[in-house]
Amino acid sequence: MNLPFDHLNLRFNPFGELTSDQRKQVAFVDIESLTKSLNKEATAIQFLADHGRGKTTHLLSLHDYYSKTEYIKIYQGDKPDFTEQFIRFVDSVENLTKKSRLELYKKTSSIAFTSHADLSKELHKAGFSVTTIKVCMENELTLRDIFTQRIKFAQRNDGAIPVVDQFAIKKLKTLYGDDIRSMEGHLYELFQQMERIENVKV
Structure with a gap:
């Protein structure tokens, strides 16, 4: 039996809705x-x-x-x-x-x-x-760390996982400015459709 997102080495879509406790665990804030x-x-x-x-x-x-x-x-x-x-x-x-x-x-x-x-x-x-x-989340390195943290939180086992790289982040910023919620919504849809572990293509 194939588990959802097992092909991406994930337990669930990392950009789905999180509980308050989960949001604290993945928070990247100073x-x-x-x-x-x-x-x-x-x-x-x-x-x-x-x-x-x-x-x-x-x-x-x-x-x-x-x-x-x-x-x-x-x-x-x-x-x-x-x-x-x-x-x-x-x-x-x-x-x-x-x-x-x-x-x-x-x-x-x-x-x-x-x-x-x-x-x-x-x-x-x-x-x-x-x-x-x-609160402003437009720094590309900060966005990369936020997205990586979300993906690692959903990771199923040791090994490779999908990556949201700087190219994808630049495109997301072009589409959504500093609206991180909309970026995560876009990434959610992409992860729903991904067929293999790779760099995410926006």
């Missing part, structure tokens, strides 16, 4: 300087970028250092009732109304969140010291 920041009261860390640039991956990776603290995802139209928390992680804070965000700040001593918009002004007014991380 957050070392932030890992103790939230222990100081009135600290805010915002990860800024458009859709698909890796904001959530950064937030999840930082949350790993504060794994006992609250992590919530906000969807359009959500109106959560916030309780008092010393440290809180919020994904997609821009989906809250300004009124809800101000309530969030009042109920939180230190916070890390993702956003499409820079909320520094309202955070400063609420008494927070703000660190802003503009």
Whole structure:
């Protein structure tokens, strides 16, 4: 019986949807300087970028250092009732109304969140010291490392595996700019169709 992706020496398509825990395992982020920041009261860390640039991956990776603290995802139209928390992680804070965000700040001593918009002004007014991380994944070497990590995570056995080389990355950047989510979607479709281990052709 042939196992799915066995012909590529993989256990599954490396560019399929991952769980939060899996995303932490394959994350390729630089957050070392932030890992103790939230222990100081009135600290805010915002990860800024458009859709698909890796904001959530950064937030999840930082949350790993504060794994006992609250992590919530906000969807359009959500109106959560916030309780008092010393440290809180919020994904997609821009989906809250300004009124809800101000309530969030009042109920939180230190916070890390993702956003499409820079909320520094309202955070400063609420008494927070703000660190802003503009998430950008357009460096070709970084992209290569991210894609290689995803493929190795799906690797079945020792031995050769498919490679996303610099030529493929240049083409992906031409198609999608720095939208890593769209790049991974494109690679997912290519891996679905691959018949043998080789350099991926975009």
